[in-house]
Amino acid sequence: MITALMIAIIVLADAAADVFLTKGMRQIGEVTSFSPRELFAVAARALSNRHVLASMLFMAMHLTGFLIVLSWADLSFVFPATAMVYVVGTLAAKFVLGETISAHRWAGTMLVCLGVGLVSIP
């Protein structure tokens, strides 16, 4: 039960990190140049953006949760279970970020989720 709860927290934290990072990067605007000057300017704006900072917090939560659950559960169980993030992330993209998910994209996402699960089985 505690393992299932931890995996739910890990998946939700990972999806939340992706959603906040996306929100933050959209506020910052499209990054089209890779000149060092432009990259430093974007990095400075990113580090002062609340959504990007929240994303980092959720990334830290995800990593901590992952390490904690690995102290008693097998990686071969934890890794495939966390592949659910592709589905949760896509649902969040639809309902939180307002993206349009076509049938093709859904089918592709489900195959990716299943594939990552299979790859993680030893």
Next chain:
Amino acid sequence: MRTRTEQTEIIALLGIAIVSQAIGNVLLSQGMKSISEASPLVWSDWGVIFLRVLDTPSIPFGVGFLIIFFVLFATTLSRADLSFVLPAISSEVIVNVACANYFLQETVSATRWLGVVLISIGVVLVVRSSPKTFGIEREPVVAWEKVDR
């Protein structure tokens, strides 16, 4: 709908991000294995482990490649859907399996190769869709900074 050039650029950025992450992971894996093979790790001596990590060139290089990955991941999220980038970036798993098999001589089972095939089909399906369906507010950065504070 984006132009074909923009779509190609986004896919190229994701491609470089995926390769950077795979190289970073292989370097980190090689570095950590070489450290633990040299002498067993005692986790209570974290200071000693930290110094050994810094003294193993492949680890700082690996971290450098992972930083490149993160910059490119964030960049593509500024230009494309999360629901496009998230499954597309999973091709990292395919590159990781191939790298583990080729560079680290790890055995890859038939189940894993089947997983790789499913991911490949899934990524092709996702990449064929338009990378951007959201509407970015094209406000100048100065205006955003005022709003966000």
